[in-house]
Amino acid sequence: MNKVLIVGAGNMGEAMLKGWLKANNMLKQVYIREPNPSNWLKKIHNEKKILLNPSNIEGKIDVGIFAVKPQVAEKVILDTKIDLSKKSFVISVIAGKDFNFFAKVFDVPYPVVRVMPNTPVAIEQGVSAIIGNSFSSLSQVNWTEKLFNNLGKTVILEKESQIDAVTAISGSGPAYIFNFAETVIEIGKELGLSEQISKKIVLQTIVGAGLLANNSDKTPSKLRENVTSPNGTTQAALNILMDEKNGWHGIIKSAVFAAHKRSKILAKN
Ligand SMILES: NC(=O)c1ccc[n+]([C@@H]2O[C@H](COP(=O)([O-])OP(=O)(O)OC[C@H]3O[C@@H](n4cnc5c(N)ncnc54)[C@H](OP(=O)(O)O)[C@@H]3O)[C@@H](O)[C@H]2O)c1
Numbered sequence: 001m002n003k004v005l006i007v008g009a010g011n012m013g014e015a016m017l018k019g020w021l022k023a024n025n026m027l028k029q030v031y032i033r034e035p036n037p038s039n040w041l042k043k044i045h046n047e048k049k050i051l052l053n054p055s056n057i058e059g060k061i062d063v064g065i066f067a068v069k070p071q072v073a074e075k076v077i078l079d080t081k082i083d084l085s086k087k088s089f090v091i092s093v094i095a096g097k098d099f100n101f102f103a104k105v106f107d108v109p110y111p112v113v114r115v116m117p118n119t120p121v122a123i124e125q126g127v128s129a130i131i132g133n134s135f136s137s138l139s140q141v142n143w144t145e146k147l148f149n150n151l152g153k154t155v156i157l158e159k160e161s162q163i164d165a166v167t168a169i170s171g172s173g174p175a176y177i178f179n180f181a182e183t184v185i186e187i188g189k190e191l192g193l194s195e196q197i198s199k200k201i202v203l204q205t206i207v208g209a210g211l212l213a214n215n216s217d218k219t220p221s222k223l224r225e226n227v228t229s230p231n232g233t234t235q236a237a238l239n240i241l242m243d244e245k246n247g248w249h250g251i252i253k254s255a256v257f258a259a260h261k262r263s264k265i266l267a268k269n
Contacts, residue, residue: 002028003061005083007076009034009041012093013067015122016151017041022124023150031057033080060085063143066092070266073097077105089140091147093117095167096266099133099160111136113144116166117151119174126152129166131159164267168259176255181206 006013009032020027021044030050034041037052045052061083068076073094084090089111090102102112113136117128128148132141141156148154157163181202188198213220228234241248 005031005061006065008068019151109135121151131157164263167263
């Protein structure tokens with residue numbers, strides 16, 4: 001794909017762009033529309049093959065990547081129609097805007113690939129779930145998968161409704177982990193550690209356990225068992241965390257289900 005237009009370079013748009021520029025292998029000519037470009041974007045757009053807020057784009061673009069808030073999605077897509085041709089396709093990371101929404105806005109059958117990334121894409125450690133509508137080709141979905149593989153891992157979904165589950169798990173998931181970290185850092189302080197030490201051991205434990213689980217051929221359950229000696233310290237904590245009635249399975253399930261429900265409501269509105 002020669003000409004790619006990114007519309008919206010806020011948190012997510014900029015994080016994706018940073019990863020793609022580092023990988024430096026797929027985007028030949030990048031155009032960006034962003035009313036409030038960051039200092040980083042203002043600085044790099046001259047050095048890289050990027051045209052920031054061009055007054056007009058010569059010819060048509062190959063791919064339009066939309067990373068704006070849902071509230072402005074319709075207007076932004078209508079404004080961008082002029083830059084798209086029958087051969088182009090659209091990638092949308094806009095939460096809650098489903099294929100029906102795009103069908104209404106485009107008014108003609110148009111290829112759209114939805115992607116649900118998460119913020120660790122900023123350090124190429126994200127996970128992005130991908131699904132194309134019935135008008136998108138396998139090569140368009142494959143190209144999208146390759147593009148997002150530069151930002152971490154990808155999964156191809158079987159049906160659009162799975163996007164709500166992904167949103168509730170990996171889309172919002174970094175915030176759950178950050179809240180877990182905040183909580184345990186505070187508890188470390190209550191147990192007599194300095195903020196600095198508590199933060200360091202908590203964050204490295206999350207990183208280390210995540211990497212271990214991701215690189216191991218053992219299941220998370222087996223890895224947990226490996227840390228747990230009978231009647232030891234881990235067992236004492238897990239007796240509380242894994243308690244059938246009051247353990248954290250119930251609270252985590254309620255939280256993820258609440259996010260899932262909210263994702264579906266936002267899609268409807
Ligand atoms: N952040 C996440 O973890 C995450 C994860 C998955 C999906 N998403 C999705 O990604 C999208 C963007 O989220 P975000 O967190 O990056 O939001 P954001 O930081 O607010 O970024 C959106 C950007 O779009 C710009 N914009 C507004 N109107 C525009 C227009 N007409 N043309 C071009 N750009 C325009 C905004 O500029 P102004 O600030 O001037 O309005 C802003 O810089 C959302 O739909 C969200 O659902 C986000």
